[in-house]
Amino acid sequence: MREFEDYLKENKKRFEADQLDESIWQGIESQIVVKHKVSYKKLICLLVALIAILLVSFIGYKNSVKAEALENRVIAQFDLGQYNFVQQVNYKKQKLAEESIPVDQLERVQILLQQLEFMDGQFQDYTYYIEKNGYQKFIGEQILNFYTSKIELLDKIQDEIEKINYYEEKIQTSTPKVNIQI
Amino acid sequence: MKKRFRPLPRKSIFRFDRIVFLTILFISNLSLMGQTTKVFTKEIEVAEDATVESNLPSSFGLKMNGTITTNNTKDHYALHGRSNEIRVNIIKDLNIETWDRNFVKQETRITVRTGSEADDAALLEEFKLDLKVGADQRIVVDCNLNMDAFHMKNHIFMDDDCYVKLSNGKRISINFIEIETKLWIPKSINLSVKGNNYAIIRLGELIGDLRLDLEYTEVYGTKMTRLFANLENCYNVVFREVASANISAVNSSIEIENIGGLTIGESGLMKNGITSAFVPSKANSALTKYKIGTVGLLMVMNSDNDAFHANEVGHMDVKNSNYTKFDIGRLNVTAMINAKNCDFNFALIDKDFTNIEVENSLCDLHLYMEESTGYQLQLNRNEYIEFTNNDSSLHLLSNDDNIELYQKGTDNKKGRINITCSRCKLLLDGEQL
Numbered sequence: 001m002r003e004f005e006d007y008l009k010e011n012k013k014r015f016e017a018d019q020l021d022e023s024i025w026q027g028i029e030s031q032i033v034v035k036h037k038v039s040y041k042k043l044i045c046l047l048v049a050l051i052a053i054l055l056v057s058f059i060g061y062k063n064s065v066k067a068e069a070l071e072n073r074v075i076a077q078f079d080l081g082q083y084n085f086v087q088q089v090n091y092k093k094q095k096l097a098e099e100s101i102p103v104d105q106l107e108r109v110q111i112l113l114q115q116l117e118f119m120d121g122q123f124q125d126y127t128y129y130i131e132k133n134g135y136q137k138f139i140g141e142q143i144l145n146f147y148t149s150k151i152e153l154l155d156k157i158q159d160e161i162e163k164i165n166y167y168e169e170k171i172q173t174s175t176p177k178v179n180i181q182i
Numbered sequence: 183m184k185k186r187f188r189p190l191p192r193k194s195i196f197r198f199d200r201i202v203f204l205t206i207l208f209i210s211n212l213s214l215m216g217q218t219t220k221v222f223t224k225e226i227e228v229a230e231d232a233t234v235e236s237n238l239p240s241s242f243g244l245k246m247n248g249t250i251t252t253n254n255t256k257d258h259y260a261l262h263g264r265s266n267e268i269r270v271n272i273i274k275d276l277n278i279e280t281w282d283r284n285f286v287k288q289e290t291r292i293t294v295r296t297g298s299e300a301d302d303a304a305l306l307e308e309f310k311l312d313l314k315v316g317a318d319q320r321i322v323v324d325c326n327l328n329m330d331a332f333h334m335k336n337h338i339f340m341d342d343d344c345y346v347k348l349s350n351g352k353r354i355s356i357n358f359i360e361i362e363t364k365l366w367i368p369k370s371i372n373l374s375v376k377g378n379n380y381a382i383i384r385l386g387e388l389i390g391d392l393r394l395d396l397e398y399t400e401v402y403g404t405k406m407t408r409l410f411a412n413l414e415n416c417y418n419v420v421f422r423e424v425a426s427a428n429i430s431a432v433n434s435s436i437e438i439e440n441i442g443g444l445t446i447g448e449s450g451l452m453k454n455g456i457t458s459a460f461v462p463s464k465a466n467s468a469l470t471k472y473k474i475g476t477v478g479l480l481m482v483m484n485s486d487n488d489a490f491h492a493n494e495v496g497h498m499d500v501k502n503s504n505y506t507k508f509d510i511g512r513l514n515v516t517a518m519i520n521a522k523n524c525d526f527n528f529a530l531i532d533k534d535f536t537n538i539e540v541e542n543s544l545c546d547l548h549l550y551m552e553e554s555t556g557y558q559l560q561l562n563r564n565e566y567i568e569f570t571n572n573d574s575s576l577h578l579l580s581n582d583d584n585i586e587l588y589q590k591g592t593d594n595k596k597g598r599i600n601i602t603c604s605r606c607k608l609l610l611d612g613e614q615l
Contacts, residue, residue, distance in 0.1 A: 136254040145417050167605035
């Protein structure tokens with residue numbers, strides 16, 4: 001034991017760690033601070049993004065509810081409730097949203113989907129006109145035509161998707177399928 | 183005593199109704215009293231190749247503020263003020279009659295009410311019908327004379343304050359105005375009409391060119407020589423006879439009984455003087471229903487999801503079409519088709535047809551051959567075709583590398599059908615030879 005103590009005393013210097021350069025400590029310290037700062041920034045960005053997403057979704061939801069309410073009001077105003085246009089459109093759109101097609105056909109189907117967007121813009125023209133001029137009987141005829149055309153278009157898209165999938169099944173290509181974005 | 187509550191005899195009811203009717207008529211006429219009408223007419227001599235450019239009566243500017251109600255029917259546009267009194271009535275129909283004289287005539291009938299006959303007369307003096315031939319042989323017709331706009335404002339403490347602003351900036355106070363315009367033009371003249379406000383145009387026979395740039399407008403024409411039309415959301419565009427037409431249309435309905443040559447979607451839609459393709463699909467014709475009686479030559483340059491129905495077609499050339507449905511009652515001579523996702527139904531193909539070339543995909547093709555038609559069919563099975571042959575006289579001659587050759591009859595000079603298709607259903611119907 002005595003020998004061991006002597007050995008430690010003799011070699012004390014060897015067991016002591018070398019003095020570290022101050023600049024290395026400072027470097028490590030500053031890096032720790034920066035890392036903390038970065039993670040705070042990330043968190044804030046994440047929160048802002050989350051709030052923005054929630055806000056956009058809320059506005060989108062509110063607008064869609066408002067748009068549907070306006071649509072129902074216009075339909076009631078022109079006594080077109082008997083045709084169940086809004087229900088028909090919603091049902092057909094929901095059915096389409098469940099459909100999937102081979103990814104290489106999506107671009108072509110977009111031609112029809114964009115026409116659907118165009119028709120929604122046309123309805124906005126009518127509502128703008130009604131807001132500006134009040135109830136006008138002849139606009140009712142235009143709205144009747146509009147819904148007939150819109151339902152025809154939705155049926156056309158459904159038929160085309162069924163056609164695409166019919167041949168896909170016959171030929172059995174292994175093209176991956178994607179959902180219709182509607 | 184039992185007949186105490188006996189209903190009135192029918193005659194009495196009629197008499198009572200008549201009294202009510204006459205009373206309503208009298209009251210409604212009371213508001214029409216004290217107004218003055220003046221018919222502005224101008225006639226100018228024009229060259230045979232001149233061009234008339236007209237706006238629509240509904241282009242009249244209306245600037246309103248306060249409690250205003252409108253009554254907009256198919257044939258008139260009326261504005262009512264705070265006490266529901268009618269202030270403006272525009273007869274929306276633009277009737278354009280044609281004649282053999284080399285004169286353009288505009289007749290605008292204006293009715294006004296100010297309060298006194300003298301003021302009415304003074305007011306009517308302010309309106310001017312300006313109709314003259316420009317340096318480029320153009321005659322510009324303004325259906326609303328020199329009126330720029332009608333202004334009306336009111337509020338809870340103020341009754342309607344109405345005035346008409348003239349094109350020179352002058353303001354004229356007015357209580358009521360009604361405008362109706364009629365045009366007479368030579369048959370030989372070129373006519374151009376622009377408008378976008380739920381109006382109706384009625385046209386007489388025209389030998390010159392007719393150019394239409396319209397939105398939300400109905401057109402009822404008779405006999406035209408050359409028609410150029412840019413139409414958006416025009417649900418009723420009807421002509422009886424057209425020698426040749428070039429139509430670009432979106433979400434419209436077009437009906438022509440008899441047409442020599444019809445070109446669909448050659449150029450982009452004109453909007454505010456700028457040509458552009460229909461934005462969603464870059465097509466020059468889309469979402470439009472064409473209903474044609476007979477057409478000599480049908481050219482489809484660019485069409486997306488239209489619906490085309492014709493009773494009879496001579497020649498047919500489809501250059502570029504997507505998702506459009508063609509329903510042809512009878513095809514007489516040729517059909518050259520380059521399309522995608524377009525269904526074709528030929529309910530009857532004439533026995534003297536010469537050539538049918540089809541390049542298509544994802545579609546249904548139905549060809550019904552006329553009785554006693556001999557022909558040759560070449561079928562290029564690119565990918566997948568379901569071929570249903572109901573013509574028992576059609577025999578397979580050869581089958582070489584996905585190209586099948588069929589023949590009906592023995593005459594080699596008969597018509598030829600060449601179909602190149604992938605993912606299609608082909609149905610061929612025909613009678614025994």
